[in-house]
Amino acid sequence: MEGRLTFLGTGTSMGVPTLGCDCAVCTSADPHDRRLRPSALLRWNEENSNGGRERAVVIDTGPDFREQALRAGLRRVDAVFYTHAHADHILGMDDLRPLSFVAFREGGPIPLYATAETAEVLERIYDYTFSPQATYPNRARVQLEPLAERNRIHGVEFLRVPVLHGGMKIAGFRFGNAAYLTDVSGIPEESFELLEGLEHLVLSALRHKPHPSHATVEQALGWSRRIGARHTWLTHIAHELGHEETNRALPDSVRLAYDGLTIPVSVSL
Ligand SMILES: [Zn+2]
Ligand SMILES: [Zn+2]
Structure with missing residues (x-):
């Protein structure tokens, strides 16, 4: 079964341009240098x-979810997968509201x-959505579901691939011949087995200078x-x-992804 993976955002947590910065990338005229916060869409x-x-x-x-959904022409969402609960990955949840009514x-x-860790933060921040006492009539019609090792959504299996983000163990995902791993600072040995035979690997790479919770390009x-995917796409990119x-x-097999880039993937196992 053929699918399409769209990079909704390829920037790091502060986005690019970064507020108040006049560096060459933040002032670049190249649209590829404008990066919204990291997110992806599989259709x-x-x-x-x-x-x-x-x-x-x-x-x-x-x-940036609202802007990204508008750009991608997103009119329906069947499910959302969360990698972890940092602000640059969850703060657009409320913008699911109109799509959730549909x-x-x-x-x-x-x-x-x-x-469970991510759900706990979502429940705290969006108390007015998730609390059993929530009475706000226009709250998002969303339901937290436990992230299993394998989750099946309308014929596509999403395999959880654990990765390290500083001291946290967070979730990456494999679907068919593609995998999406963001905010990676380490890959546990067991996770490499889940990444065999990939056509497309999405991997985060912040910059060249080391960072405690993000991989460098190197x-x-x-x-x-090591993973040996035919194509590697780098995301979660800083203004450096x-x-x-x-x-x-x-190398030819590795490219920086950019906002709006869509690649064909095979979503069957
Ligand atoms: Zn992040
Ligand atoms: Zn800058």
Whole structure:
């Protein structure tokens, strides 16, 4: 089954341009150097006896989610997967509201797949949505669901791939021949087995200078070689990395992703 993976945002937590910064990348005229907060959208046509329908899963709803959904023409969401509960990955959850009303009329709330740790933060921040006492009538019709090792959404299996983000163990995801790993500072040995035979690997790479909770380009290149995917796409990029200049120095199989980039993926197992 064919799917399409769209990079809704490829920037680091502060976005690029970064507020108040006049550096070459933040003032660049190249649209590839404008990066919203990190998020991805997977779409596929579900094949069933009714002739099929387009399905859409979002990974992380950061503070730019509304703008990203508008750009991508997103009209329905079947599920959201969360990698972890840092602000740049969750603060757009409330913008699911109008789409959740559509989903609710069609059958039920939008499932949000999250680890217990992530769910706890979401419940605290969005108390008016999740609390059993919530009375706000226009709250998002969403429902937290535990993130299992494998979660099946309308014929596509999302495999959880644990990665390290500083001292936290967070979630990456594999679907068919592609994987999305963001905010990575380390990959546990067991996770490499889940990443065999990939066509497309999405991996975060912040900049060249080391950071305690994010990989450098150099580290990402090392994992990319070991995993051996045909294509590696770097995301969660800070303003230290200019699109053109950085791409020129990368091996052919590795490229910086950019906002709006869509790649074809096979979502069947
Ligand atoms: Zn992040
Ligand atoms: Zn800058």
